[in-house]
Amino acid sequence: MELQIDALNKRYGALHAVRDFTLRLEPGILGLLGPNGAGKSTLMRMLATVTKPTSGTIRFNGSDAGKSPDALRRTLGYLPQDFGIYPHLSAVEFLEYIGALKGIPRRALRNRIATLLEVLNLTQAGSRALGGFSGGMRQRVGIAQALLNDPRLLIVDEPTAGLDPEERVRLRTLLREMAGDRIIVFSTHICSDVESVATRVAIVNHGALVAQGHPSELARGCASLEDAYLRIVAGARAAA
């Protein structure tokens, strides 16, 4: 299984959000780091087939996701950075809805929802209206919907935002356990999250890929991955 990104570009009028982005992904966890507005979310939206690139290609197992997105969508789990819920539906009803859209048969879906609610510590709140959920609980519902179809490709944009320390650790453990034969792409501002789970890190600045490698490789010669990240971004800014 592989995800090949070739010369990807995205423009919004004069804004060049993603520039000539090329990367090949194999099973493992890719941590995407970059300052605010670096183009991480745009890149993830393109990988999730929500937004079409201005130019360039995304190939999933050799199939062009731009031309035939369904092959990728069938096996995709996606958690947007800024997602919403239907406030008057319960967590179970909402997950049933998304599960049906993902094409999961009814019986299998019910079992899957029960499992995910348990894993994400939401079983007690499953029948409550989502409008009354805290930010962290909503985030966990978002994670649950991304995992519904047991995705081979999981794209999660800032999944730890709004989670308390205990839930963050729980999510990191979950991602590590899932990683085996899946491709997981997740973006965050928290370097320690990347350091603890990612098998590979990509640093993005002004829409371009400025560094990539194993966390320990990037952090070599620095006090931590955070130091390395700050130095790389500062270097990229100076060069620009």
Place this chain on the structure above:
Amino acid sequence: MTRVWAIYSLAKADLLERTRRYQYVATIAVTLLVGTLLVPARSAGYETFLIDGYRGIYNSAWIGATFAILAAMLLSLFGFYNIKSAVERDRTTRVGEIVAATSVARFDYALGKALSNFLVLGSMAAILFVTAIVMQFVRGESPAIDLGQIAAPFALVILPLIAMVSAIALLFEMIPWLRGGLGNVVYFFLFMWYMIWSFQAEMPHVPWWRDLLGGNLVMRQIWTALLHVDPRAKLNSVDIGAVGERAHHLFIFHGFVWTGADVIERSMWFVVALGIVTVAALLFDRFAKPARSAENAGRNAVVARWQSATAGFSRPVIDALFSSDFGAIVLAELRLLVRGLSVWWYAVAAGLWIFQLFADAKGQSIAVGLAWIWPLLQWSQLGTREAVCATEQFIYPTLHPIRRQFFAQWLAGVLLALTTAGGSLVHWAIAGNFGGIEGILAGAVFVPTLAIACGALSGTTRLFEIAYLTLWYVGPLNRTPFDFTQGAYAPGFTLASVVLFAMAVTARKIRLSLA
């Protein structure tokens, strides 16, 4: 099977989300109320359906027929505004981005949403159906209830109609420029045009595509029955919603005789609706954020140049007028109201201003009416902007949010009304007609007050858009007592403004307490 399950789940989730909102409860309550009003008592002082002074006795056949005609009008106009939010909800709640990443087909998504629209309208029709039965029993003119005679017109007239309205609402949501307030205005005029065109058709052979509302189909049956009773009855003298009138004669309408051709022709609308859903599906952008077009960028550049050229001139004047703290808020609200308008908007407003100046006394209603339909989408922001732009959390905790911000927003709306009707004010002042000035002043207070009340009560722009368009059509355009630009009716509209403003403040206070 999985596709059917997906469509079913889509419609179900959307329906649950809608029906659990308090707006739906309010809709059902209003539908119930309207249903009871459609069958007035003999002493009520109005009739809902008269033909040359004739009304059918309230048996199942007559109630079924008249309910079908009146429900068709209500559901096709007000129903459209009620349901036109199925896709918008996915945009505003941002569930759309999750949906876009699933493998659900565009057509399945569109069909699920259209089905949900259909079920919401169907639930309103069901309420009217039950009300029809209850009202026949309550009025007691004919105790024998024939369910088939009530159900048949509902099935043949209402079901195809709401299928079409559901599909059209979906189509409007898929076309970017019809998605918002402009689409609401376009639909209103489209509806009025179609209804008039439909009722102008030569009876009895009206082609099916000219009778979506089913009015001609039902009328043909009633006319045939009436001609048996009174061959000299003037069939074209139809009064719908005749206030102050009473039926001079009652007759017995025995019910419908449906032919196979009628059923086939009405069923054609389901096919057309499916076609519209297909077109809507093709236009569905899967929530991809559209890039700003070069044309818009160009137009905005013109506006920016114009604004920068006039900034130096206008600011000192305006700042002097609004130097106080409250004045600054009013100015900010006024800027928000007109923000982003193109030069063409101002050009048309200026043209209408000149038209008011030179129109004669009779033409003033039309001139001011046109000038006050132009800022419709600006006024519809009143009372809703905080919810639409999600700025409630910033605005509600400010100092005296009602006395300052809410009042300033209302005042900005009044200033916009006074400015756009300035030509008429000057016209009446030159003519020395203070009644005319009184009418404009009362209207300039009434319209933004209606807007802010509708916005604060509903939290959406649609309630004002449809209420105002309807009032505007029956008022200034047809010069009835609902003409809010006439000095003669100023006291009534001033009183209405006071009541509406009190409602708006109460609604905002409730929102503040719940925030």
